[in-house]
Amino acid sequence: MSTDDYILKLDHIEKSFPGVKALKDITLHVKKGEVRGLVGENGAGKSTMMKVLTGIIPMDSGRITIDGQAVSITSPLHAQTLGLSIIFQEFNLVNSLSIAENIYVGRLPKKGMRGIQWKKVHEDAKALLNRVGLDVDPSARVGSLSVAGKQMVEIAKALSQNSKIIIMDEPSATLTDKELEHLFGIIDDLKKQGVTVIYISHRLDEIFRLCDSVTVIRDGEVIDTNPIESLTKELIISKMVGRNMDQEYPVRAGSSSDEVILEVRDLCRKGVFEHINFSLHKGERLGIAGLVGAGRTEIVRAIFGADKLTGGEILLHGKPVTIRSPKEAISHKIALVTEDRKTQGLVLESSISENTTLAALKKICRAGFVNRREENSVAAQYVETLKTKTPGTKALVLNLSGGNQQKVVLAKWLYTDAEVLILDEPTRGIDVGAKYEIYQLINQLADSGKAIIIISSEMPEVISMSDRLLVIHDGKCKGELTGDQKTGENIMKYAILEEDA
Amino acid sequence: MTKVKKIVTEQKTLVFLLLLVILMGIISPFFLTGDNIVNVLVQSSIYGIMACGMTFAIIGGDFDLSVGSTMALSGLVAILCEPYVGQVPAMLLALLTAAAVGLVNGFLVAKCRISSFIVTIGTSYIFKGIALKISNGDPIASSNPWFGRMGNDKILGIPYLVIIMVLLVLITHYVLTATRFGRNIYTIGGNMEVAHNSGIRTGFYKTSIFVLSAFTAGIAGILNASKLNTASAVQGDNAALSVITGVVIGGTSLIGGVGSIGKSMIGILIFSVITNALDLMGVFSYYQTGIRGLMLIVIIGMEAYARYRES
Numbered sequence: 001m002s003t004d005d006y007i008l009k010l011d012h013i014e015k016s017f018p019g020v021k022a023l024k025d026i027t028l029h030v031k032k033g034e035v036r037g038l039v040g041e042n043g044a045g046k047s048t049m050m051k052v053l054t055g056i057i058p059m060d061s062g063r064i065t066i067d068g069q070a071v072s073i074t075s076p077l078h079a080q081t082l083g084l085s086i087i088f089q090e091f092n093l094v095n096s097l098s099i100a101e102n103i104y105v106g107r108l109p110k111k112g113m114r115g116i117q118w119k120k121v122h123e124d125a126k127a128l129l130n131r132v133g134l135d136v137d138p139s140a141r142v143g144s145l146s147v148a149g150k151q152m153v154e155i156a157k158a159l160s161q162n163s164k165i166i167i168m169d170e171p172s173a174t175l176t177d178k179e180l181e182h183l184f185g186i187i188d189d190l191k192k193q194g195v196t197v198i199y200i201s202h203r204l205d206e207i208f209r210l211c212d213s214v215t216v217i218r219d220g221e222v223i224d225t226n227p228i229e230s231l232t233k234e235l236i237i238s239k240m241v242g243r244n245m246d247q248e249y250p251v252r253a254g255s256s257s258d259e260v261i262l263e264v265r266d267l268c269r270k271g272v273f274e275h276i277n278f279s280l281h282k283g284e285r286l287g288i289a290g291l292v293g294a295g296r297t298e299i300v301r302a303i304f305g306a307d308k309l310t311g312g313e314i315l316l317h318g319k320p321v322t323i324r325s326p327k328e329a330i331s332h333k334i335a336l337v338t339e340d341r342k343t344q345g346l347v348l349e350s351s352i353s354e355n356t357t358l359a360a361l362k363k364i365c366r367a368g369f370v371n372r373r374e375e376n377s378v379a380a381q382y383v384e385t386l387k388t389k390t391p392g393t394k395a396l397v398l399n400l401s402g403g404n405q406q407k408v409v410l411a412k413w414l415y416t417d418a419e420v421l422i423l424d425e426p427t428r429g430i431d432v433g434a435k436y437e438i439y440q441l442i443n444q445l446a447d448s449g450k451a452i453i454i455i456s457s458e459m460p461e462v463i464s465m466s467d468r469l470l471v472i473h474d475g476k477c478k479g480e481l482t483g484d485q486k487t488g489e490n491i492m493k494y495a496i497l498e499e500d501a
Numbered sequence: 502m503t504k505v506k507k508i509v510t511e512q513k514t515l516v517f518l519l520l521l522v523i524l525m526g527i528i529s530p531f532f533l534t535g536d537n538i539v540n541v542l543v544q545s546s547i548y549g550i551m552a553c554g555m556t557f558a559i560i561g562g563d564f565d566l567s568v569g570s571t572m573a574l575s576g577l578v579a580i581l582c583e584p585y586v587g588q589v590p591a592m593l594l595a596l597l598t599a600a601a602v603g604l605v606n607g608f609l610v611a612k613c614r615i616s617s618f619i620v621t622i623g624t625s626y627i628f629k630g631i632a633l634k635i636s637n638g639d640p641i642a643s644s645n646p647w648f649g650r651m652g653n654d655k656i657l658g659i660p661y662l663v664i665i666m667v668l669l670v671l672i673t674h675y676v677l678t679a680t681r682f683g684r685n686i687y688t689i690g691g692n693m694e695v696a697h698n699s700g701i702r703t704g705f706y707k708t709s710i711f712v713l714s715a716f717t718a719g720i721a722g723i724l725n726a727s728k729l730n731t732a733s734a735v736q737g738d739n740a741a742l743s744v745i746t747g748v749v750i751g752g753t754s755l756i757g758g759v760g761s762i763g764k765s766m767i768g769i770l771i772f773s774v775i776t777n778a779l780d781l782m783g784v785f786s787y788y789q790t791g792i793r794g795l796m797l798i799v800i801i802g803m804e805a806y807a808r809y810r811e812s
Contacts, residue, residue, distance in 0.1 A: 306698060327700035336698065344698060347691035349759050358688055359699035365681045412699070 006065075007032040007196050008084075008165055013062030015052055022048040024220045026062070030165070030198065035191055037211035037228075038200045041240055041459060045220040046200055050167060054079045054086050067164065085158035086167040091150050095143030100125035102142050103157045128156040132186050148179035155186060159195075166190065167198040172206055184210060202291055204233045204496055216240055234489075237496070241459060241488030249464035250440050254447035256284030256467050260318070261451040262334075262420050264303065267312035272298045273475035276312070280420065280451045285442065287466025288455045289491045295475035296455045297339060300422045304336040305329040316420075330359060335418035337409050339425040339455075341402075345409040348398040352390060353379040355397050355408050360416045382411035386441060403434025410441065421445060422453040427461065439465060459488045471495055514752055514767045517800070521774050529781045537777070539660065545766075545773040546662040547721045547728075551744045552765045553673040554710075554717030559748055560677070561710040562690035562757030563617035567606060567625035568718035568744060569737030574632045575599045575719040576726030576736060580643045581635060588645050592723055599719025600712055602628055607708030617711075625741070632734035640733040643726070652728030662724055669717065673762040686710060691758030747772050750800050771796075 006029045013026040023045055030036050040046050052059045055073035064071055066082050073079050076086070093102050100121050101108070108116045125138035134152040136145070142153060151171060158166050172180055187197055187210055199210055207214055207228075214231060216223040216239040223239050259282040267276040273295040280286050288296050301307045303314060305323040313320055316332055323329045329336070338344035346355055353372075356379040357364055364374045379393040386407040390400060397408050406426065413421060423442070427435045442465060446452050456462040462469065469481040471494035478494040481487075525532040551568055558565045575595040582591035602624065609620040643649060651661055677683035689696040689706050697703050718740075726732035751768025753760025775796060779789045 304698075325700075326698045327702065330700040338698065343692070344694050347688055347695055347758065349691055350687065354684070354687075358695070358701075361681050361684060368680050368682060370679060370681055370684055416700075 005031050007067055008198075009063075009065040010049075010053070011063045011065070013049070013052060013064070014060045015048060015057070016060055022220050023052065023059070026217075026220075026222055028215060028222060028225070030196055032164075032196055033191055033194050034213065035187060035197045035199060035211050037207040037214040038198055038217065039202070039204070039207060039214060039236060039240060040217035041457075044217045044240075046217055047169070048220070049217070050086055050169060050200070053167070054084065080161045080163070083162060083164035084167070085161060085163040085165070086169065087151065087154045087158065087171065088169050089171075091154055093142050093150055093153060095141065097142060098139045099129070099136065099142055099145070099153055099156075100138040102153055103128060103138075103160050105157075124160070125156070128160050129153075131159060131189075132156050133182065146179070148175050148182065151175070151183065152186070155190075163195065165196045165198065167200070169200045170202065171199070172201060172203055180206070202496060204236060207236070208233070218242070233496075237489055237492045241492060248436070248460065250436065250443055252285070252443035252446060254283060256446070257282045257449075261316065262303075263315040263318075265313040265315070267299065267302065267314070268310050269298060269302050269307060270310040273302075273472075274311075276477055278470060278477070278480075280453060282419075282451055283446050283449050285446050285452045285454060285465060285467045287462040287469040287486075288453060288472060289459065289462045289469055290472035290478075290495050292457055294472045294495065296472050297424055298475075299472070300336060300424060300453060300455065303329070304334060304422065306336070330416055330418070333417060333419040334422070335359075335413035335416055335420065336422045337406075337413060337424060337426060339428060341405055341409050345412075346397050346405060349396060351394045351396055352383065352388070352400075352408055353393045356382055356393075356411045356415060359412050363415070378415065379411070382407075382414065386411055387437060401434065403430045403438065406430060406434075406438060407441075410438075414445075418450070420451045420453070422455075424455045425457065426454065427456070427458070459491055463488065463491070513804070514750065514764065514771065514800070518767050518771050518774065521771065521778070525774065525778045525781075529778070532778070532781060535658070537781075539658070539663070541770070541773050541777045542663045542666075543660050544777065545769050546660075546666040547725050548740065548744050548747060548772075549666045549766060549769050550669055550721045550724065551714075551718050551740060552748055552769050553669045553762060554714035555744050555748050556673060556753060556760060556762045556765045557677070557686060558617075558710045558714040559745070559753050559755060560690045560757060560760050561686045561706065562693065563610060563707070563710060564621070564745055564755065565603075565606065565617065565711060565714040565718075566621040566741045566745075567602065567628060568714060568721075569740035570625040570628035570632060571599050571602045571715045571718040572722035572725065572737035572740055573732070573734050574602065574628050575722030576732035577632055577636050577641065577734065579723045580641050580648070580726055580732045583643065583645050583648070588648055595723050596716065596719045599715045599722065602719075603712035603715025604708065606715065607711035610711065611704045611707035621741075629734060636732070636734050638734060640731045642731045648727055649730035650727075652724050652726075652730075662728065665720070665724065669720070670762055670766055677762060682706075682709075687758055689757075743772070744769075746797055750797060752804075771800075 008030040010026055010028040013023055015023040026049060038046055051057045053064070053073065055075045055078055064073060066084065071082055073082065094105065103125050104121055109120055111117055122138050129136065129138060132152045132155050134149060136149070142150060145153065155166065171183060175183065190197055201207060211228055213225055213227045214236065215225040216236060218240060260279045261282050262280040265277055268274040276299055278286065290296050298307065302309045305325045305328055314323060315321065321332055323332060342348060347358065353375050357375050361370070364371050364378060376393050383390060383393060388404050388407040390404060397405055400408065427438055430438065442452060454462060454465055463486045469486050470477055471479045471481065471491055473495050481490055531537055555565060555568065575598055578598050579592050579595040582594050586594065606620055606624055609615050610617045654661055656664070677686065685701050685706050688701060689703050693703060722737065725736060747769035748765040749755060749768065750771055751764035751766065753764050772793065775793065776789065779792060
């Protein structure tokens with residue numbers, strides 16, 4: 001086969017961020033008219049690769065060739081002019097504008113003083129909508145469309161720019177089965193029209209339904225590319241997770257006790273999760289694994305009283321309790337370290353001291369007056385025991401690194417005397433060295449008798465940092481893994497392969 | 502030297518105020534006389550008192566556009582009720598009215614989750630409507646000779662108005678910096694979600710800031726009516742924007758979570774000094790309005806531009 005058959009070629013792409021090598025020698029060749037599946041764990045490097053490809057972030061070295069021409073892509077707009085469009089999970093649409101306006105946003109055809117040629121815009125938009133099988137009036141507002149409809153508009157927009165390559169980033173995440181079938185039909189049509197599609201997804205069923213070939217990415221490297229006929233689901237999973245776990249994780253000294261602190265029975269939040277049962281022991285680290293969007297965060301938020309439960313029971317030390325707000329959860333000695341510390345965990349423009357005492361301010365107040373000296377000494381103690389790197393307790397948390405910010409969040413919750421610590425993605429966005437320190441802290445806390453729940457999308461992390469592991473899929477608890485059962489293959493099996501559960 | 506530089510960069514508005522005072526001292530020999538300084542402080546006092554409550558509101562992440570109507574309403578209640586219940590009870594009723602107004606604002610913002618912009622514009626019309634109705638749209642003079650003395654008399658050469666303002670500023674400073682209540686106001690303004698997730702009763706604090714804002718507007722309303730010996734429904738017409746402008750010029754961000762009453766007072770004083778200076782220089786009042794708008798854009802604009810350049 002001649003090289004001209006390749007519409008897109010990535011050769012030896014490298015990209016580093018401070019502290020991590022995100023892409024290592026990525027080489028990927030895609031044929032014209034092919035539907036290529038791209039799979040990998042959360043954080044494997046898929047999105048970095050797409051960002052490089054659309055010029056959102058520059059690459060350090062390597063070469064990109066489109067249709068036989070070496071290109072250097074500088075922006076998403078530039079990528080589009082080269083015939084490369086990407087449809088992100090978060091749509092780039094303006095809800096208050098019409099479908100036609102969205103398709104031609106920024107390049108509505110004008111004719112001198114007569115202004116925009118609305119008739120042409122609507123006719124062309126209608127033709128594009130027909131091509132993607134969306135039977136709606138192009139003058140309707142985008143905001144009135146369903147998620148699937150918006151996706152079709154995004155595809156129509158890509159087609160209007162004569163895109164030769166369309167990349168779809170987890171397009172199925174929010175679609176119903178029927179909408180999904182429709183999307184598959186359109187992708188089949190695109191393929192017939194000679195458009196190349198790169199399809200990123202966690203869902204292997206879809207990969208097998210759609211793709212001609214599959215590329216597996218892991219730890220920023222291309223593992224391999226194979227025609228779909230030569231693959232099985234199990235084979236893909238083993239390629240996705242097959243990494244060795246060396247000393248990235250400290251081993252805890254102690255172990256969990258038999259004393260049950262928290263128990264949940266049949267927890268349900270309608271339409272989000274249901275039939276959630278588990279118990280949590282003193283000194284135990286309970287991991288919760290699953291794909292992003294499986295309902296993990298929602299479950300712990302409901303336990304913490306941040307969201308309402310529609311059914312089920314929560315027991316603390318064997319006694320049923322009702323938790324209607326975070327305030328009540330805190331009084332029951334439950335703490336939640338939220339996944340986004342900047343918007344949900346810290347007051348960025350306040351000092352370390354102020355953030356540390358925020359959830360238990362009463363403890364340093366006498367008759368409503370804040371004892372600042374005591375506050376500073378409390379904060380200083382936590383800075384010392386958690387080894388937070390900062391010039392002082394009066395420094396604004398805004399100026400701390402991610403790892404040190406997370407330590408301030410932990411200090412805040414430890415100061416509430418919480419017995420149950422729920423950690424949602426505790427090391428997200430934290431560099432490797434600081435991660436290790438957070439892991440050590442988690443182990444120390446568990447050894448001191450705290451009951452800990454860890455949610456993580458990083459599989460090795462949730463495996464190594466838990467004594468027991470729950471896998472959540474689609475709002476349901478699909479499996480409980482202990483000891484040697486805690487493997488990446490098993491998690492993926494429960495988290496992806498619905499029918500096997 | 503570095504220390505001086507630090508003070509200059511951190512206390513831009515204070516430095517600006519001092520420069521303004523020095524400049525005026527040079528231009529006009531009358532500016533730095535005791536009489537004129539007292540005059541400037543009296544001019545600042547009504548808005549300064551309102552700035553106390555407004556600072557709570559803005560640090561808490563909201564603002565209150567209804568303070569003008571609240572001020573007018575409270576002044577009218579203090580004068581209109583006097584013949585029936587006596588002066589002191591009438592003033593207490595005025596303060597109670599103001600607090601009730603704040604409670605309505607607070608309820609609509611905190612419980613019904615309507616934006617404070619909409620709520621306080623809406624209630625400012627409603628309360629002004631009530632003020633117009635109970636006064637029939639006319640200015641109403643006080644019939645109690647004692648009433649007017651509060652806003653005009655002095656003790657040891659210092660007007661009561663100034664003393665009351667200073668007291669309220671000190672109390673506000675103390676509550677904001679030393680109490681749990683004050684600290685939690687900063688927290689809800691800094692990040693409402695964090696505050697809620699940390700067990701802080703956000704509804705209570707949101708409501709409180711509107712009650713405090715309305716309450717100080719009530720005090721200002723009584724004192725303003727006393728100063729003029731007359732109350733009228735249109736007395737507070739420019740108050741809300743002027744007070745918010747002063748607070749913001751001082752450096753208390755509309756985003757919430759940062760600021761102090763000291764900064765707000767500097768902002769209010771800058772405005773009074775400029776007004777006074779333009780008066781002394783004989784600048785026609787129409788120009789003054791324009792110059793004030795220009796000052797706002799220049800002072801806030803410099804901050805915003807500096808921050809933009811930094812990032």
